[in-house]
Amino acid sequence: MNFFLNKNIEKVFRVLILLLFSLVFSLTIINSSVYNFVHKRHIPMIIFSIIIFLILAIIEIVYNEHNTQEETKDKANNNSNSYSLKKCISYFILLVPLFLYFFSGSGIKFSSLAQNIDLKNQAVPKKRKSSSANPFTGMQKNSMALTDGKIIISSENFSQWLSELYSNPYNYYEKEIELSGELWYGKDLGENQFAVGRLMMVCCAADMQAVGLFCESAKKSDFKDGEWVKVKGLLKERFIQDDASEPYIEIQSIEKEARPENVYVYPF
Numbered sequence: 489m490n491f492f493l494n495k496n497i498e499k500v501f502r503v504l505i506l507l508l509f510s511l512v513f514s515l516t517i518i519n520s521s522v523y524n525f526v527h528k529r530h531i532p533m534i535i536f537s538i539i540i541f542l543i544l545a546i547i548e549i550v551y552n553e554h555n556t557q558e559e560t561k562d563k564a565n566n567n568s569n570s571y572s573l574k575k576c577i578s579y580f581i582l583l584v585p586l587f588l589y590f591f592s593g594s595g596i597k598f599s600s601l602a603q604n605i606d607l608k609n610q611a612v613p614k615k616r617k618s619s620s621a622n623p624f625t626g627m628q629k630n631s632m633a634l635t636d637g638k639i640i641i642s643s644e645n646f647s648q649w650l651s652e653l654y655s656n657p658y659n660y661y662e663k664e665i666e667l668s669g670e671l672w673y674g675k676d677l678g679e680n681q682f683a684v685g686r687l688m689m690v691c692c693a694a695d696m697q698a699v700g701l702f703c704e705s706a707k708k709s710d711f712k713d714g715e716w717v718k719v720k721g722l723l724k725e726r727f728i729q730d731d732a733s734e735p736y737i738e739i740q741s742i743e744k745e746a747r748p749e750n751v752y753v754y755p756f
Contacts, residue, residue: 498575503548505582510541512589523750526692639665639723646686646753650699653723657735660723665737668718668745669700671711679708684719684737686753699753702726705739716747 513534516522522534632645632652639660641649646669653660669684685700703719704726711717721740727733 499548501579503545505579505586506541506545506548508586510538510545512586513538513541520749523752524693527689527754529754530692634663637664639663641665641667643686643748643750643753647688647699647755650701651755653701653735657723657725657733661725661735663723664720665723666718666720667701667737669716670751671709671713671715671717672698672700673713680705682709684717686751689752689754696752702734702736703739704736705742709742711742711744716745716751718743718745 516525517531517534522531526534632639632649639649639653667684669686672683672685674681674683681702681704683698683700683702685698687696688699689696703721719737719739719742721737723735724738725733726736
């Protein structure tokens with residue numbers, strides 16, 4: 489540990505740590521693994537952090553460091569080993585996240601969340617009600633625009649459509665719907681029942697949650713849990729309890745689809 493008392497070696501060590509942090513942050517953006525950890529709106533802050541790390545590394549290189557009063561005092565009191573131990577611990581703490589990145593994998597793997605949630609009661613029960621109508625025509629107002637009379641849910645509008653369908657489902661019942669996402673089988677569902685959805689990230693991986701729509705097919709699906717599929721069908725209403733209900737998709741067709749590079753969706 490006494491090598492930390494050598495100013496030149498310690499300077500090189502600090503520069504390497506700063507450069508490694510800038511490298512790790514850069515790699516997460518280049519290989520898109522950053523989306524496994526944080527919301528995409530944090531990317532500018534990560535780029536800013538990379539710049540700061542590089543600036544600090546340059547400052548370390550050009551700065552001519554002198555012994556501090558604490559170092560001089562420790563040396564005078566023959567406490568150099570104690571001081572070196574403190575330095576070693578502080579650098580070790582800095583190295584921990586770097587080790588985790590390089591040796592624990594570049595992403596976060598999730599098992600099928602549908603196995604851990606009750607899809608039958610996934611939605612908050614809502615009493616039957618209609619959205620406000622146009623006072624001149626009496627027609628219900630739709631917040632989301634249909635595409636050729638269909639509900640087309642994509643990565644870009646996933647959270648908006650999902651919110652609209654659960655908030656104002658009576659505007660869209662009997663409409664054709666297309667939805668791509670991960671297929672989830674629930675432990676309490678029938679063999680011809682499943683959900684199709686995405687993992688929604690509000691801020692970071694810690695707040696990830698499964699969101700989607702319940703689906704029901706006329707026959708058992710041949711797809712495995714966790715496969716990426718596209719479903720087409722009609723939006724219908726199913727009753728949960730008493731007068732409470734939620735929308736679901738009555739499947740007309742289901743086909744396998746390529747998993748997108750970024751499988752997560754964001755509420756804003």
